[in-house]
Amino acid sequence: xxxxxxxxxxxxxxxxxxxxxxxxxxxxxxxxxxxxxxxxxxxxxxxxxxxxxxxxxxxxxxxxxxxxxxxxxxxxxxxxxxxxxxxxxxxxxxxxxxxxxxxxxxxxxxxxxxxxxxxxxxxxxxxxxxxxxxxxxxxxxxxxxxxxxxxxxxxxxxxxxxxxxxxxxxxxxxxxxxxxxxxxxxxxxxxxxxxxxxxxxxxxxxxxxxxxxxxxxxxxxxxxxxxxxxxxxxxxxxxxxxxxxxxxxxxxxxxxxxxxxxxxxxxxxxxxxxxxxxxxxxxxxxxxxxxxxxxxxxxxxxxxxxxxxxxxxxxxxxxxxxxxxxxxxxxxxxxxxxxxxxxxxxxxxxxxxxxxxxxxxxxxxxxxxxxxxxxxxxxxxxxxxxxxxxxxxx
Ligand SMILES: *Cc1c(COP(=O)(O)O)cnc(C)c1O
Numbered sequence: 110x111x112x113x114x115x116x117x118x119x120x121x122x123x124x125x126x127x128x129x130x131x132x133x134x135x136x137x138x139x140x141x142x143x144x145x146x147x148x149x150x151x152x153x154x155x156x157x158x159x160x161x162x163x164x165x166x167x168x169x170x171x172x173x174x175x176x177x178x179x180x181x182x183x184x185x186x187x188x189x190x191x192x193x194x195x196x197x198x199x200x201x202x203x204x205x206x207x208x209x210x211x212x213x214x215x216x217x218x219x220x221x222x223x224x225x226x227x228x229x230x231x232x233x234x235x236x237x238x239x240x241x242x243x244x245x246x247x248x249x250x251x252x253x254x255x256x257x258x259x260x261x262x263x264x265x266x267x268x269x270x271x272x273x274x275x276x277x278x279x280x281x282x283x284x285x286x287x288x289x290x291x292x293x294x295x296x297x298x299x300x301x302x303x304x305x306x307x308x309x310x311x312x313x314x315x316x317x318x319x320x321x322x323x324x325x326x327x328x329x330x331x332x333x334x335x336x337x338x339x340x341x342x343x344x345x346x347x348x349x350x351x352x353x354x355x356x357x358x359x360x361x362x363x364x365x366x367x368x369x370x371x372x373x374x375x376x377x378x379x380x381x382x383x384x385x386x387x388x389x390x391x392x393x394x395x396x397x398x399x400x401x402x403x404x405x406x407x408x409x410x411x412x413x414x415x416x417x418x419x420x421x422x423x424x425x426x427x428x429x430x431x432x433x434x435x436x437x438x439x440x441x442x443x444x445x446x447x448x449x450x451x452x453x454x455x456x457x458x459x460x461x462x463x464x465x466x467x468x469x470x471x472x473x474x475x476x477x478x479x480x481x482x483x484x485x486x487x488x489x490x491x492x493x494x495x496x497x498x499x500x501x502x503x
Pocket of ligand 1: 293329
């Protein structure tokens with residue numbers, strides 16, 4: 110991770126360190142080396158098996174353009190996105206080789222686009238399969254596809270009665286190269302839930318009715334549920350990005366994200382001062398306040414009562430989160446601190462993404478995917494792959 114303390118405390122120091130930081134209010138640091146380490150950990154739980162990566166929603170807000178190539182260097186050759194547009198963008202980033210699966214499947218009329226972009230649709234209904242097969246017949250070629258079956262979540266995938274109809278149709282998969290049969294857990298993060306075992310059984314039974322193909326069931330949490338759930342390959346997303354796949358247990362993943370915001374100004378206020386919009390907080394004693402350059406427009410939940418950290422001290426938010434700023438109680442810091450321009454930690458060694466999510470009554474996924482476009486982004490470990498590649502070609 111960046112040694113943030115090196116330039117915390119001095120506006121001039123920060124300005125000379127990074128021109129991007131001069132323009133932005135906050136710095137998002139993304140450790141690609143940690144993402145790669147997390148990928149290895151998840152893959153190795155499969156006993157030499159393969160492991161896909163879910164990079165939908167711009168790699169959970171962290172930047173698919175940087176994240177996906179880092180995973181390719183780790184040997185990942187199967188990627189999942191949610192939308193055709195995300196798939197097309199990823200194809201441009203990764204070139205022709207990796208398989209790109211589109212989880213939300215084929216919207217009516219999108220078949221030719223999907224085929225031309227070289228994307229593999231996750232066929233979620235009989236109607237999608239028929240439309241894809243019709244295109245294959247029209248173009249007189251074989252088209253790749255995944256089929257998702259609904260093993261008990263009632264969100265996406267063919268319901269059992271559609272699977273039965275397809276199983277009874279000898280031409281259902283004419284000109285279709287079935288690359289994958291998959292399903293998704295509703296409650297993988299609750300290991301004690303009986304529905305997980307029920308979904309496991311339902312998936313096995315439904316997959317039996319379809320042509321032989323690799324199978325995939327587990328998301329990040331599913332990888333830790335039961336080794337059998339990994340099937341031929343797992344589809345982790347959140348755990349790659351450092352979110353705990355086992356809520357309530359110690360997080361086995363390496364942290365990936367660090368978020369620091371710049372101090373704009375400080376002030377002293379007497380007891381009785383109303384603080385921020387709605388005077389939602391009031392000073393009951395004299396306080397020192399610092400205003401930082403981060404707000405709900407950056408994806409920080411407006412209602413989150415949270416903390417920032419500087420010099421090992423916990424600095425509580427005071428009053429409401431504004432669009433572009435947050436007020437901190439810095440009374441606990443030595444006089445003179447923080448200086449304007451100093452960076453305070455919002456996510457990092459003192460406070461995880463999961464903790465920030467809990468404070469806002471949400472999940473780490475939403476914290477990451479809510480990040481706005483105003484952060485100065487710093488990617489660590491970007492050259493690791495090149496260094497390894499050079500070593501190997503000697
Ligand atoms: C998002 C998603 C995943 C990844 O889930 P995580 O919980 O982030 O690991 C896997 N499979 C499907 C179908 C998904 O929609």
